[in-house]
Amino acid sequence: SDELTLVLSDIGFDKKGRLESPDSGGSAGMVFGREGEYLLVNGKNRPVIKARAGAPQRWRIVNAAKSRFFYLDMDGQAFHVIGGDGGLQESTMTMDGLLVTPGERFDVIVYPTGKPGTSLVVQAALYNRGYGSVEYRIPEDLLTIEFSNQPPMTIAPPPKVSRSIAPPVVAGAxxxxxxxxxxxxxxxxxxxxxxxxxxxxxxxxxxxxxxxxxxxxxxxxxxxxxxxxxxxxxxxxxxxxxxxxxxxxxxxxxxxxxxxxxxxxxxxxxxxxxxxxxxxxx
Missing domain, CATH: 2.60.40.420 (Cupredoxins -  blue copper proteins)
Incomplete structure (x- = not known):
């Protein structure tokens, strides 16, 4: 599979094209956090990934934004989570959407698919993390996957990735x-x-x-x-x-x-x- 590191972040500018002031938004900005109007993946706004439809990809994702939560939506296609902050997890967990909070990391396998020659947009969907996070807002495009003209690969079952983690003893903590x-x-x-x-x-x-x-x-x-x-x-x-x-x-x-x-x-x-x-x- 292809392996990609995806660093998610955002950035904002004032009317003169300068970086937004760190104290913009007043007390509400201090409470809610300040989100930039441009979403970035590896420092680029709406980058393009080229892939063969159905081909597995391993994405190592980190949310480097100072405040923005990224709720990833690949048009309903699955994210197979195999690990996170502390490396591989006990077993694979499949999710239709993936919430990545600031500072959080995920290790996932995806099988993006569609008709050859078309594209698939991965969006930052709306997630209600408190007042101001969903009101008068819409999902935003994050990156585009452009499919080659090769025939789609047959999507394999989710990977059986495992790690032996001894169940912790809670008694006495x-x-x-x-x-x-x-x-x-x-x-x-x-x-x-x-x-x-x-x-x-x-x-x-x-x-x-x-x-x-x-x-x-x-x-x-x-x-x-x-x-x-x-x-x-x-x-x-x-x-x-x-x-x-x-x-x-x-x-x-x-x-x-x-x-x-x-x-x-x-x-x-x-x-x-x-x-x-x-x-x-x-």
């Missing part, structure tokens, strides 16, 4: 509660809080080397947060505390608005100070 809030303030400016305090007032969260912790992250705001942990990987758990299958090592995960996500973290090595943060880089 140290519980850590994180609550994300955005209270109104009298000055008209907004400031996100973690457990009731801004980051610059917060005390470090402690972990011992070799300790396993269960982080329960509750997002009480009306915007999604791409949650990123430096230095370590985690495995997601469901609402019952069971590992979500297929098992996958992650360091970035979306915390949907008004939802709770559970993360099992092994602090296996690398002592020192490590950051966790929302990956809206404003």
């Amino acid at each position: 140290t519980g850590v509660e994180l609550e994300l809030t955005l209270p109104p303030v009298s000055s008209g400016k907004s400031e996100f809080l973690v457990n009731g305090v801004p980051f610059w007032k917060a005390k470090p969260y402690l972990a011992k080397l070799g300790e396993r912790q269960l982080w329960t992250v509750t997002n009480k705001t009306t915007w999604d947060h791409p949650f990123h942990l430096h230095g370590f990987f985690f495995i997601r758990l469901d609402e019952h505390g069971d590992p979500i299958r297929p098992l996958a090592w992650k360091d970035t995960v979306n915390i949907p608005m008004k939802k709770t996500v559970r993360l099992l973290v092994d602090f296996d090595e690398r002592p020192g100070e490590w950051m966790f943060h929302c990956h809206l880089l404003e």
